[in-house]
Amino acid sequence: MMVSKDSGAGLDVIVVGGGHNGLVAAGYLAKAGLKVAVLEARHILGGPCGAIEFLPGYRSAITNSPGSFEPRILRDLDLEGHGLRFHRTDPNVVHVFPEGCFIGWRDREAVATQLDAFAPGEAARYNSLLSRLEELGRHLGVSVFEPSRSLAEVARHVPKAHERLFEQVFLGSLLELLDENLRSEQAKALLGMVALNATLTPPSAPGTAIGLMMRPISLASSPVLEANDPRRTALRGSTGLPIGGMGAIIDALQSVLLAHGGEVHTNMRVASVLHEHGRAVGVVTSSGREFRARRIISAINPRTLFADMLDDDAVGAEMRREVAAVPMRGSAFKMFLALDGLPRYRGLPDGMNSAQVAGTQFRIASSLAHIEDAVLDGLRGVPSDEPIM
Numbered sequence: 001m002m003v004s005k006d007s008g009a010g011l012d013v014i015v016v017g018g019g020h021n022g023l024v025a026a027g028y029l030a031k032a033g034l035k036v037a038v039l040e041a042r043h044i045l046g047g048p049c050g051a052i053e054f055l056p057g058y059r060s061a062i063t064n065s066p067g068s069f070e071p072r073i074l075r076d077l078d079l080e081g082h083g084l085r086f087h088r089t090d091p092n093v094v095h096v097f098p099e100g101c102f103i104g105w106r107d108r109e110a111v112a113t114q115l116d117a118f119a120p121g122e123a124a125r126y127n128s129l130l131s132r133l134e135e136l137g138r139h140l141g142v143s144v145f146e147p148s149r150s151l152a153e154v155a156r157h158v159p160k161a162h163e164r165l166f167e168q169v170f171l172g173s174l175l176e177l178l179d180e181n182l183r184s185e186q187a188k189a190l191l192g193m194v195a196l197n198a199t200l201t202p203p204s205a206p207g208t209a210i211g212l213m214m215r216p217i218s219l220a221s222s223p224v225l226e227a228n229d230p231r232r233t234a235l236r237g238s239t240g241l242p243i244g245g246m247g248a249i250i251d252a253l254q255s256v257l258l259a260h261g262g263e264v265h266t267n268m269r270v271a272s273v274l275h276e277h278g279r280a281v282g283v284v285t286s287s288g289r290e291f292r293a294r295r296i297i298s299a300i301n302p303r304t305l306f307a308d309m310l311d312d313d314a315v316g317a318e319m320r321r322e323v324a325a326v327p328m329r330g331s332a333f334k335m336f337l338a339l340d341g342l343p344r345y346r347g348l349p350d351g352m353n354s355a356q357v358a359g360t361q362f363r364i365a366s367s368l369a370h371i372e373d374a375v376l377d378g379l380r381g382v383p384s385d386e387p388i389m
Contacts, residue, residue, distance in 0.1 A: 010035055011035050011036070011037050011291065011292065011293035011294075012029070012034035012035045012036065012293060012294050012295065013026070013029050013034055013035070013036045013037075013293055013294070013295045013296075013297060014036075014037050014039060014282065014283055014291050014293040014295075014296050014297070015029075015036060015037070015038045015039070015297045015299055016039055016270050016273075016283060016296065016297065016298050016299060016300055016305075016309075017038075017039075017040065017041075017047070017298065017299035017300035018038045018039070018040030018042075018045040018046070018047070018264065018266070018299075019045075019046060019047025019048070019049065019050075019299055019300075020046060020047060020049045020249065020250065020253065021047075021299045022038055022040075022047075022297070022299030022300075023038065023045065023046075023250065023253035023254060023257060024073060024077070024253060025297055025299060026038045026257050026262055026297075027077050027253055027256040027257050027260070027262070028076065028077070029262075030256075030257050030260035030261060030262035031076075031077065031256070031260045035261065035262075035263075036257070036261075036262040036263065037262070037263040037264075037265060037291060037293070038257065038262065038263065038264050038265065039265050039268040039270055039283065039285070039291065040264070040265065040266045040267075040268060041267070041268065041269035041270070042266065042267070043266050043267050044266065045250050045253075045254055045264065045266065046061070046246075046247060046249075046250035048061065048062040048063045049061050049062075049063050049246045049247070049249055049250055050246075050247055050250050051245055051246065051247025051250070054336065058336065058338065059245075059247075060245060060246075060336060061245060061246035061247055062334055063246050064246075064334075064361065065238060065241065065246075065361060066086075066238075066239050066240075066242060066246070066249060067238060067239065068215065068218065068230045068231045068238060068239055069230070069239035069249075070144070070218060070222070071222065071226075071229060071230075071231070072145070072221075072222040074239075077252075077253070077256045078256070079249070079252040079253070079256065082251075082252040082253075082255040082256050082259070083248070083251065083252055083255065084242060084248055084249060084251075084252035085242070085243045085244075085248075086239055086240035086241065086242055086243065087240050087241050087243055087359070088106075088230075088238070088239075088240035089238070089240060089241060089359050089360050090105060090106045091103045091104045091105045091106070091357065091360055092104050092106060092238040092240075092360065092361065093238070093360060093361045093362075093363060094345070094348075094357050094360050094361070094362050094363070095186075095189070095190055095193070095362075095363045095364075095365070096347060096362065096363065096364045097186055097189075097347070097366055098366055099347075100347040100348075100349065101345070101347040101348050101349065102114055102186065102190065103348075103349060103352070103357075108127075111123070112127070115184075115187055118183075118184035118186040118187055119182075119183040119184040119187070121183075122182065122183055122184050122187050125181055125182055125183065125187075126182060126187050126191075128181070129177075129181045129182070129191075132165055133165075133169070133212055133213060133215075133216045134215075134216045134219060134220075135162065136158075136162050136165050136166060136169065136213070136216065137213060137215075137216025137217045137219060137220040138216075138219075138220045139157070139158055139159055139162055140154055140157070140158065140217065140220065141154065141157050142154060142217060142220075142221075143217070143220065143221040144217060144218060144221045145221055145222070151170060155170075168180075168209065169209045169210060169212070169213060170207065170209075170210060171206060171207070172206060172209060173203060173204050173205055173206055173207075173208050173209065174191075174192060174195050174196065174203040174204075174208035174209040174211070174212070174368075175203040175204045175208075175368055175372075177209045177212075178191060178192065178203075178209075178368065185366070185367040185368070185369075186366075186367075188367065188368050189365045189366060189367050189368060189370070189371065191212060192365065192368050192371050193363050193365050193371070193388070194211065194212065195208060195209060195210075195211030195212045196208060196211055196371065196375075197211065198331055198332050199211070199331055200329065200330075200331035200332075200375060200378050200379060201375065202371070202372045202375040202376055202379075203368045203371055203372055203375075204372055215231055218231055219231055238361070241359060268285050268287075268289070269285060269286040269287075270283045270284070270285055270286075270309055271283075271284050271285055271286045271308075271309065272284050272308075272309050272310075272311070273296060273305075273309045273310055273314065274290070274292070275313070275314045280295075280296040280314075281293075281296075282296070283296065283309075301328070302323055302326075303323060303324060303326050303328060305323075306319070306320050306323035306324050307320070307323070307324035331378070342354050342355055342358045343358070345357060345362075362389065363388075363389060364387075364388055364389040365388040365389075370386060370388065371388055373386065374386060374387055374388045375388075
């Protein structure tokens with residue numbers, strides 16, 4: 001391979017991968033005054049959040065929603081100042097049950113009324129569980145903005161009053177946790193779909209309750225800054241839908257990076273990571289172009305990094321083999337439908353119409369048993385007779 005050695009002069013950081021994680025990292029570093037270059041293999045940025053024209057005239061991203069986008073990132077990078085706007089739908093989720101739809105209003109009282117209709121007192125039990133998980137999050141001493149610690153180290157700092165809940169969440173199963181704390185299958189299914197979102201893991205498996213800690217750990221990581229913080233909304237809430245689609249988030253992140261002097265290189269697939277004296281010093285692209293920097297950040301699949309871009313001298317032959325052998329398997333798929341009008345939804349409460357929920361996330365899972373069966377079908381590699389959505 002011919003290598004050009006005059007590229008990337010004076011770089012502080014190279015970010016391999018221009019997905020949303022890579023762009024967030026690059027944006028922070030560039031804002032801090034470092035000279036940053038993002039290298040992306042595809043012709044567009046964003047990874048699964050990047051909008052693509054998958055058929056002539058049809059443009060969208062693989063991802064559906066930003067969920068509860070970290071408010072701190074929005075504020076730190078001033079993404080709104082770079083054109084990002086959200087439409088906060090209300091309701092933010094509609095969960096379909098055989099007997100009708102649960103409507104995830106942003107109003108907690110409206111949610112509580114529906115929960116109590118599933119089983120008397122269910123709203124109090126539901127909110128108590130979420131409050132206890134929030135309290136546990138505050139005592140874990142971890143943050144999404146700091147390097148992670150081992151589970152054993154985290155466990156040593158959990159107060160005795162929270163030890164059992166810690167064990168249930170991190171060592172037990174979601175099925176056991178929800179069966180102990182809730183009475184209705186509907187309320188369990190609501191939280192089951194939150195905890196197991198886009199994972200191919202049955203709720204009976206150990207460790208499956210960890211998904212319920214995403215919101216509590218986020219809240220413990222940065223304080224609530226406004227009354228309508230999406231993380232405070234029932235069912236984890238939602239930041240809303242980005243106006244212009246998910247690609248609008250990528251556009252804003254790119255704008256931040258460029259505004260602070262960062263570089264973006266698309267169609268720039270990294271072939272190998274250069275290393276000298278035990279540290280990474282640069283990369284070589286598939287076209288033979290060399291970039292050097294004081295630090296290299298990988299924002300791509302670790303398997304790709306270890307299998308294709310690093311050699312045995314960089315990380316050791318055994319570690320390379322172990323990471324490269326990790327199986328890659330999808331856990332969900334997305335289907336695009338071109339419609340000639342708004343769809344009509346069955347099971348909506350009296351007084352609601354399809355137009356009110358057309359821009360809302362829909363979920364289908366009648367119970368934890370339904371989720372379990374559908375996931376087990378997926379693990380067996382067969383289409384489910386009753387898929388979840």
